[in-house]
Amino acid sequence: MKNTRTLWAALVALVVALSSIVTSFAQPPAGNLVSAELTRGHWYFTDQDSISNTSIQYDDWVFADIYKWTDGGAPVVNPTIQISTKLGLTGFNPTSAPAVTFVADKDAGVYSWSLAGNVNEDTHMSVSAVAGTTTARPKFSASRSVQPEILADPTSQQTVTLNFKLEEALPLEANLSVVIGLPNFAYKTFQLVDTHFVSQIDVDGWESRPGSTSASWSINPSNIQIGETYTFQATLESVKSPLLLGAPLYKPMVAVFYSDHQGFGIVNGTSAAVSDPAEIVSAVFSADNVVNWMPFFRSFRWDVGFNPVVSQITGSQPPFHVLIPADVRIEPETVNLGSKGVVTAFVQLPKPYRVQDVDISSVTLQGAPATGRVVDGDTLLLKFNRDQLQNLSPGQQVELVIKGQLKDGSIFTGKDAVRIIP
Numbered sequence: 001m002k003n004t005r006t007l008w009a010a011l012v013a014l015v016v017a018l019s020s021i022v023t024s025f026a027q028p029p030a031g032n033l034v035s036a037e038l039t040r041g042h043w044y045f046t047d048q049d050s051i052s053n054t055s056i057q058y059d060d061w062v063f064a065d066i067y068k069w070t071d072g073g074a075p076v077v078n079p080t081i082q083i084s085t086k087l088g089l090t091g092f093n094p095t096s097a098p099a100v101t102f103v104a105d106k107d108a109g110v111y112s113w114s115l116a117g118n119v120n121e122d123t124h125m126s127v128s129a130v131a132g133t134t135t136a137r138p139k140f141s142a143s144r145s146v147q148p149e150i151l152a153d154p155t156s157q158q159t160v161t162l163n164f165k166l167e168e169a170l171p172l173e174a175n176l177s178v179v180i181g182l183p184n185f186a187y188k189t190f191q192l193v194d195t196h197f198v199s200q201i202d203v204d205g206w207e208s209r210p211g212s213t214s215a216s217w218s219i220n221p222s223n224i225q226i227g228e229t230y231t232f233q234a235t236l237e238s239v240k241s242p243l244l245l246g247a248p249l250y251k252p253m254v255a256v257f258y259s260d261h262q263g264f265g266i267v268n269g270t271s272a273a274v275s276d277p278a279e280i281v282s283a284v285f286s287a288d289n290v291v292n293w294m295p296f297f298r299s300f301r302w303d304v305g306f307n308p309v310v311s312q313i314t315g316s317q318p319p320f321h322v323l324i325p326a327d328v329r330i331e332p333e334t335v336n337l338g339s340k341g342v343v344t345a346f347v348q349l350p351k352p353y354r355v356q357d358v359d360i361s362s363v364t365l366q367g368a369p370a371t372g373r374v375v376d377g378d379t380l381l382l383k384f385n386r387d388q389l390q391n392l393s394p395g396q397q398v399e400l401v402i403k404g405q406l407k408d409g410s411i412f413t414g415k416d417a418v419r420i421i422p
Contacts, residue, residue, distance in 0.1 A: 033291075034076055066285055080284075174259060182213060185250065203232060245410070258301070328414035353406070358406055365400060367389070
């Protein structure tokens, strides 16, 4: 499972994707329309590429969101979201965002977020808190594949495929959705990969909804067959920043979720309230100006997300480098610091990276430069003079670290432990 910060980023990304799907419930009128959402949700995110219909542990969340529709209306000025609940909440987000003030009265069960600023058109103000965990089956199985997985060029078109099979019946009041393509990839506040929507295939019976950075499909579960496999596919254009050197592994996010939707009509004013019929949680949305609120409540929302998978990145300042973990074996297993001779390193890189692309002049082992090399299939054999190895002390399990660079700017590193004698 991911930490709270990662889950928060994924939740916001899914809310952005959901904003277009909301229109499937009601066609908004012209005017200064603002969605006000309160949701009790269950989220599970994984770095793996497949999930089966077996029990998993979901994180339970209370989630609220203000979204300003693109309708020519004025922004939402200085909005506040106040949540009241009997649940013991933790993991609040955000708590220290710029221009956001968070106040918690845990004894009263009241939590509020106030933004000193505006929520403009096609923009969200999203808040959340953790409410525990739930173990349950997802009721479906799914798998993700991406071609190509490596961004070797400045601009690459990636085909992302999700195979989905409903294994158990879902509530008939639910809406089932699939999203491909969120979020983009940032590192140390720098946007290193931007993803743009190119195209998506239509799936029989599902409503297709393209976005600027993602593709989505939605359907009522009563219209799909249990046990039948549905294939969703989108083409995305991934643009690598010039601040990133090397060819990163990059798999865009994929998510499957289902939820209900209880709307309360249009409320014209400076505030609107959303109440849970079970009286477990409620929220008040307010602003300094009058808008047309569209409040709604989701009593359940179940999400399974395949996290965006990206390479490790190294560097404190740009340009940053892709960091590739190498599999390294050192021979001999015992190194005598008092003798001359060579140490041999056998290096393998994870596919699709190739040892043939290593810049040998950049390779060092404990600071010693490589003096020779042999390429044997997917293995690179490198020789180093023993008397040039640095920062070593006698010991039974001493790690020797090898570092180097590929011709495209990617950096690889690996290590192996040997016995060091004086």
